[in-house]
Amino acid sequence: MSNKITGSEILIKAIIDQGVDQVFGYPGGTIMPVYDCLYDYTDRLRHYLARHEQGAIHAAEGFARASGKTGVVIATSGPGAMNLLTGLNDALMDSTPIVAITGQVQSPMLGKDAFQESDVISTVLPITKWAVQVRRAEDISAAVARAFYIANSGRPGPVVIDLSKDAQTGLAEYHFEKCDFIRSYDPDPYVEDDVIRKAADLIEAAQRPMILSGHGVTIANAEKELVALAEKADIPVGCTMLGLATIPTDHRLNMGMLGMHGNLGPNINTNKADVILAVGMRFDDRVTGDVRKYAPGATIIHVDIDQSEFDKTVKSALHIHGSAKTVLRRIIDMVSEKSHTTWVESFERHKKVEDERVKAREINASTPDGKMLMGEVVNKVSHAFGDDAILVTDVGQNQMFSVRYFRFRSPRSIISSGGLGTMGFGLPASIGAKIACPERDVVLFVGDGGLQMTEQELGMIMEYNVKVKIILLNNNFLGNVRQWQHLFFNSRYSATPMVNPDFKMLASAYGIIAEDVAHRDGLDDAIRRMKECDGPYLLNVNIDETDMVFPMTPGGHGVDEILLNATEYYKPV
Numbered sequence: 305m306s307n308k309i310t311g312s313e314i315l316i317k318a319i320i321d322q323g324v325d326q327v328f329g330y331p332g333g334t335i336m337p338v339y340d341c342l343y344d345y346t347d348r349l350r351h352y353l354a355r356h357e358q359g360a361i362h363a364a365e366g367f368a369r370a371s372g373k374t375g376v377v378i379a380t381s382g383p384g385a386m387n388l389l390t391g392l393n394d395a396l397m398d399s400t401p402i403v404a405i406t407g408q409v410q411s412p413m414l415g416k417d418a419f420q421e422s423d424v425i426s427t428v429l430p431i432t433k434w435a436v437q438v439r440r441a442e443d444i445s446a447a448v449a450r451a452f453y454i455a456n457s458g459r460p461g462p463v464v465i466d467l468s469k470d471a472q473t474g475l476a477e478y479h480f481e482k483c484d485f486i487r488s489y490d491p492d493p494y495v496e497d498d499v500i501r502k503a504a505d506l507i508e509a510a511q512r513p514m515i516l517s518g519h520g521v522t523i524a525n526a527e528k529e530l531v532a533l534a535e536k537a538d539i540p541v542g543c544t545m546l547g548l549a550t551i552p553t554d555h556r557l558n559m560g561m562l563g564m565h566g567n568l569g570p571n572i573n574t575n576k577a578d579v580i581l582a583v584g585m586r587f588d589d590r591v592t593g594d595v596r597k598y599a600p601g602a603t604i605i606h607v608d609i610d611q612s613e614f615d616k617t618v619k620s621a622l623h624i625h626g627s628a629k630t631v632l633r634r635i636i637d638m639v640s641e642k643s644h645t646t647w648v649e650s651f652e653r654h655k656k657v658e659d660e661r662v663k664a665r666e667i668n669a670s671t672p673d674g675k676m677l678m679g680e681v682v683n684k685v686s687h688a689f690g691d692d693a694i695l696v697t698d699v700g701q702n703q704m705f706s707v708r709y710f711r712f713r714s715p716r717s718i719i720s721s722g723g724l725g726t727m728g729f730g731l732p733a734s735i736g737a738k739i740a741c742p743e744r745d746v747v748l749f750v751g752d753g754g755l756q757m758t759e760q761e762l763g764m765i766m767e768y769n770v771k772v773k774i775i776l777l778n779n780n781f782l783g784n785v786r787q788w789q790h791l792f793f794n795s796r797y798s799a800t801p802m803v804n805p806d807f808k809m810l811a812s813a814y815g816i817i818a819e820d821v822a823h824r825d826g827l828d829d830a831i832r833r834m835k836e837c838d839g840p841y842l843l844n845v846n847i848d849e850t851d852m853v854f855p856m857t858p859g860g861h862g863v864d865e866i867l868l869n870a871t872e873y874y875k876p877v
Contacts, residue, residue, distance in 0.1 A: 308475040311441030312341040315405070315467070318448035320348055321480045324376050326367065326739060328352045328360040332380025333420060335407030337472035339378075352739065352768060355760035357384050359732040361391030363764070365400045366736025369719045370694060370746075372525070374401040374456045375736065381407045382420030385466070386427070390726055392462045393431040397723025398546065399523055401460035403451050408468045411439045424466040433461040441474035449483035458491030459610040460523060491609070495626040495634070502622055503581070503605050503631075504638035510579035512647045513539045514570070516562060516591075519546035519722065520584015520608060521628050527715045529632035530583065531555065537642045540651055542570030544585050545707055549717040552691075559651045563591040564857050565704040568658045568866060569651035571857065572876055574599050575864045576650075583607045584628045587618040588723065597862030607631050654876060661868050662854050667709065674823035675848040678705035678777050681827065685747060685775055686710045688831045693745040694719065694737050696772075698730030698754035701783040704853040706749040728757030734772045735764050745773065752778045752804050762814040765840045772840050774811075779847040780804055787852045791870060811842040818842035 309317075315338060319327070329351060331339040342351055354360035357379045364375030379385050385406040395402045409418040428435050434454045438447050444467070451463040507513055521530050527550050534541050534557045541551050542562045551558045560567030562574070574580070580602045585591070587606075592598045595618055604620040606613070607628055614623045624631050666679025682705050686693075691713030697703040697720040712718065719737055721729040734748040755776055765772060777783075782800040789797050811818035817837055821830045821844065834841040855874065856867045866874045 307477050309478055310337065310341065310472065311444050311467070311474050311476065312337040312472045314441060314444045314476060314478045315448065315472070316341050316345050316349065317478050318445045318480070319376065320345070322374070322448065322452045324349065324374070326350050326352065327376040327378060328354055328363045328367070328736065329378030330354055330357050330360055330380070330384060332384045332407065334381040334409055334469050335378060335384070335467075337469065338405070338407070338467070352764060354732065355763045356758065357387030358390055358728065359758050359761040359764065361388050361402065361404065362394070362729050362732035362758070363736035363739075363761070364402055365391060365395055365729075366696065366719055366733030367740040368400050368402060368736075369733070370716055370737035371740035372716065373740070374403055374452055376403050376405070378405045379407070380420065381409060381424070382422045385424045386422060389427070389431065392428055392464070394721055394724045394726045394729065395462040396431050396433070398721065399460050399519060400462070401456035402462040403455050404462060404464045406464060406466050407472070408437065408466050410470050411468045414468070424464065428464045431462070432464050435464040435466065437466040437468070438471050439468045440476070441471050442476035444471065445479060445481045446483075449481040450486070453483040453486070454489070458489075492627055493625050495624055495631060499622070499624055500631070500634045500638060503624060504635050506579050506603055506605060506622065507537055507539070507581065507635070507639050511644070512573075512577050513537065513579045513581065513644065514573065514577040515539050515541045516544070516580060516582040516585055517541050517547040517550045518544040518583060518585025521547055521550040522716060524584065524609070524628040525715070526584075526629035526632055527551065529629055529636065533632050533636050533639070536636060537639050538644045538648065539581070540570070540573070540648050542566075542574065544588070544591055544722070545720065546718065546722045547585060548707060549712040549715055552713045553711040557648070560655075561707065564593070565708065565853050565855065568654035568855055568874060571866060572654050572864045573651060575601070575862070577602045580604045581607070582620070583632065584609070586613050587616070589617070591863075592618060593857050593861055593863040593865070657874070658855065669824070671824075671848050674825065675846050676821075676824050676827060677848055677851045678702065679709050681775065681777065681845055681847075682706045682709040682749065684827060684831055688835050689745050689747055693717070693747050694741060696720070696730055696734040696737055696746060696748045698748075698750040699725045699727045700751045700754060701787065701851070701853050702749045702751040702754070702777045705777070727754040730754055731758050731774070732761045732764070734774070735761060735770050738770050738772050748772055748774045750774065750776055751783060752776060752780065752802060752807075753782045755807075759810065762811065762816060765816060766814040770840060771838070773834055774840070774842040776807055776842060776844045777847050778804065778807065778844055779849040779851065781849050783849070783851070786849070790852070791858070807842065807844045816840045816842055818844065820844045820846070822846045
């Protein structure tokens with residue numbers, strides 16, 4: 305008796321055997337055999353129908369980032385596969401484990417411009433960790449095993465399996481295959497003791513040490529080790545945007561966010577530090593500013609699982625190629641307890657100025673027309689939802705304000721498009737995050753521009769009752785571009801004013817409770833109603849269009865050349 309089954313069923317069984325029980329996708333012609341097979345596995349594999357393939361992959365990203373698991377997305381060939389490209393690139397930049405399965409035309413038709421044919425593999429190779437085209441049913445199980453191993457090991461990232469239609473309909477026996485080794489691929493390299501000792505000795509000798517904590521700490525689940533090292537050696541911590549939840553916001557050694565719209569203290573003192581331990585971060589240009597002026601007096605120790613990041617932007621004195629969790633644990637064992645009281649207190653002087661000159665203006669706003677500022681809205685929402693909420697942001701001013709004024713206590717509490725800066729990311733990513741963590745509040749901050757890029761995914765919220773809380777910071781502008789136009793282009797607001805729809809009515813059309821908040825005096829009660837609502841909610845908040853994000857390090861400037869407002873640079877005493 306033959307035990308052969310279709311390639312489609314092999315695919316579904318292989319995915320389930322990888323521990324997957326949630327997938328996102330959109331059906332179409334060349335992937336229909338897979339969707340037909342899904343019909344028989346709904347008790348073991350839940351499929352969430354997005355309204356656009358880009359929404360599907362961003363939802364898979366949100367799921368992966370919130371859970372630490374691999375997100376799975378399914379799309380058809382041609383335009384379906386091509387609609388995944390932005391999400392694949394986003395996942396690559398932000399080290400998000402994704403397995404994308406795309407349908408493909410029949411093998412004999414490849415290269416003949418068949419209906420909805422596109423060269424998926426050639427297209428996605430620059431924006432994936434690995435991509436493979438499978439043309440035989442018997443090769444599917446091995447491809448799936450390899451894909452999941454590559455996607456969520458080492459530095460995670462996206463993988464694509466392009467599955468021809470005849471591979472889906474062909475017959476083969478299913479054997480579960482496990483992949484935990486690929487020759488020439490070492491996802492968890494061993495670090496020699498002498499390298500760790502060199503790092504520990506540098507930290508021991510430092511008078512003004514700093515830790516720069518990035519997304520890699522979250523990926524490695526190394527938050528406890530990060531805090532333990534900081535506390536033992538009394539080292540202040542500055543965080544990248546995606547590293548903000550690696551140490552509690554209120555921890556005495558958490559000095560805040562690095563970069564263009566980061567906090568004064570960590571940015572100023574980056575250029576005063578004598579030793580910098582950079583863990584799981586890329587020295588992105590938004591963090592460094594002008595690299596020629598970056599950390600001129602610091603000996604830099606760079607810890608990363610991806611050795612291609614070493615010396616790519618900033619030269620370091622010591623490279624440690626390894627997992628953040630393992631490396632930090634071993635450094636902790638080699639350093640002694642220290643105190644850097646004067647150095648730690650130096651951050652406080654800058655914080656005081658920022659609190660008085662920037663934060664107070666934002667969170668204690670008093671605009672005469674009642675229009676609100678983004679900082680005050682974020683601050684109130686954060687207080688209302690507590691420290692365990694997951695913050696999801698779109699891109700733009702809403703992103704910068706929300707990460708600046710939201711408070712974090714739990715790991716995996718911030719999900720945003722960091723490296724690629726993808727507008728439209730926020731709404732579908734928040735859906736994926738809530739599906740991954742139904743027990744946690746998921747709060748999305750989004751602008752009117754970003755929401756309208758993927759607003760169709762309100763349909764996914766409606767269909768699956770995904771209880772996301774959406775705060776629309778609505779200024780009727782593309783706010784971040786407007787800010788740059790105001791500061792650097794003589795207030796020539798080219799293509800940035802927006803004529804918007806009635807967002808409350810739009811949400812209502814999808815069965816989502818929504819309300820408009822036009823004036824400050826109605827904000828507190830609106831937030832309370834949103835918090836108490838046992839379902840999805842959209843709060844459309846009327847934001848002052850002149851609101852701008854500060855502090856700000858303009859492009860091309862050093863990280864310590866910081867605007868406090870539109871006209872005044874910070875001059876530390």
